[in-house]
Amino acid sequence: MGPLGEVRKPVAIVFTDVAGYTDLAQRDERLALQLLEKHNELIRRVLRKHGGREVKTMGDAFLLEFGSALEATEFAIEAQRRLQEMNSSKPSEKRMLVPIGIHVRGRRAPSRTSL
Helix, strand or coil: CCCCHHHHEEEEEEEEECCHHHHHHHHHHHHHHEEEEEHHHHHHHHHHHHEEEEEEECCEEEEEECEEEHEEEECCCCHHHHHHHHHHHHHHEEECCCCCCEEEEEEEEEECCCC
C-alpha cells in the first residue's frame, strides 16, 4: 500500500517508433506516409488483440499501456513478427524497422476502505 492508502497496480508502458522515419519523409514523403499508415494499422490491430490502450500517438510513435508485463510482451512479439512478415517481401527501402520498448511500473489506484 502506498501513501494515503493507495494500492499500486502494475502497469506496462510500451513505446514504438519507426526507425529512420524523418529521413525517409525528407527523401520520399509519399512513401513515408504510406508506410506510416501501414504501421499505424498494424500496431492498432495487434493492440486490440492484446488488450492494450492507446495513450498517445506522436507522429510515427505510439505510447501504449497494458495491464501486465505479459500482455505488453505478447503484443511486442506479435507486432515484431507481423512486421517481419510484412518486410520479408519488400525491397530494403520499403521496409519498416520499429523498435519497441517496454517499461513496467506500479500504478496508483484508489484503495477500498470500509466505513
